[in-house]
Amino acid sequence: MKQITSAQNPFIKSLVQLQEKAKARRLSGTFLIEGQREIQLARKGGYEIETILFLPDMLTETEVKNLAGRQIEIIEISREVYQKLAYRDTTEGVIAIAKSKSLELADLQLGDNPLLLVAEAPEKPGNLGALLRTADAANLDAVIIANPKSDMYNPNIVRSSVGCLFTNNIATGTTEEVIAYLKSKNITIYCATLQDSTSYHTQDYTTPTALVVGTEATGLTQEWRDAATKNIIIPMQGEIDSMNVSVAAAILIFEAKRQRGF
Known part of the structure; x- marks a missing residue:
């Protein structure tokens, strides 16, 4: 399984842009979802999850795979990386990258x-x-x-x-x-x-x-x-x-x- 431990990783920096910039979300057609319930509801609502990042001391690999529901990329991250990406004060240790939907x-x-x-x-x-x-x-x-x-x-x-x-x-x-x-x-x-x-x-x-x-x-x-x-x-x-x-x-x-x- 892929692991990322540095908040300076270019991929992590691109995810920070997704959190902070509407333009980045628009250009990539993706956005971040934080929290187990929110990810489950996104899947139920027909949103495609591309990648899940998780904190191993809060969730097991099995729990994350169950949350993913299908074969997608799963990345283990460090607490430093998670804190860089997490938006909420209350934490659940998991963040998903999802594809946006048309809202026409x-x-x-x-x-x-x-x-x-x-x-x-x-x-x-x-x-x-x-x-x-x-x-x-x-x-x-x-x-x-x-x-x-x-x-x-x-x-x-x-x-x-x-x-x-x-x-x-x-x-x-x-x-x-x-x-x-x-x-x-x-x-x-x-x-x-x-x-x-x-x-x-x-x-x-x-x-x-x-x-x-x-x-x-x-x-x-x-x-x-x-x-x-x-x-x-x-x-x-x-x-x-x-x-x-x-x-x-x-x-x-x-x-x-x-x-x-x-």
Whole structure:
């Protein structure tokens, strides 16, 4: 089995670039996944694992081979190398190199009556990760990110989604592209916004539906508000007029699920 003990190894330096640079991920078509559960979910989600690096004092070779699931390259690394690559404080001793997937709107496979979440320009990886976790919990048909601020394989997003990046059907596009896509599929657009809105619980989400949320700071752009079939709002009884975007999305999503009998 191949072993790498130096953090100055050229291959390890290239993996550091994958962690730190969106351009490196884009050019190579690969990214890093840290953690056993995340690797398992990536495999379940159809991601191809190319290589697994592991720390032998935390995992056995047999455990790593079981995690790999098929004959792939497995590399034993030193703690120095692992600490150079590991992104999380809590460590599991294993990192995988995986191939990226296409996230084009045209590649989305939707059923006859889809329920989708659309998030416009989410700024914080933690919020995006929470949105993906909620989407996974509700078993949504797809999550679409309009005007993404970073590539979806950013390690912050991989980490904060706790593997739900791999369990959701995800696509990205510009706001204009996403609106055109939804309209071409005859999907009703419900935009969560403060302006000219109706209480969310008065609407019918039992037909093909997209629930659209914006950033906490500025909300949705005018383009979305103009494109909406209906603008909706979550009534609030306190002093503030907004809440965390992932919390708001969860309220809307599970109302739609309730109406659909789930």
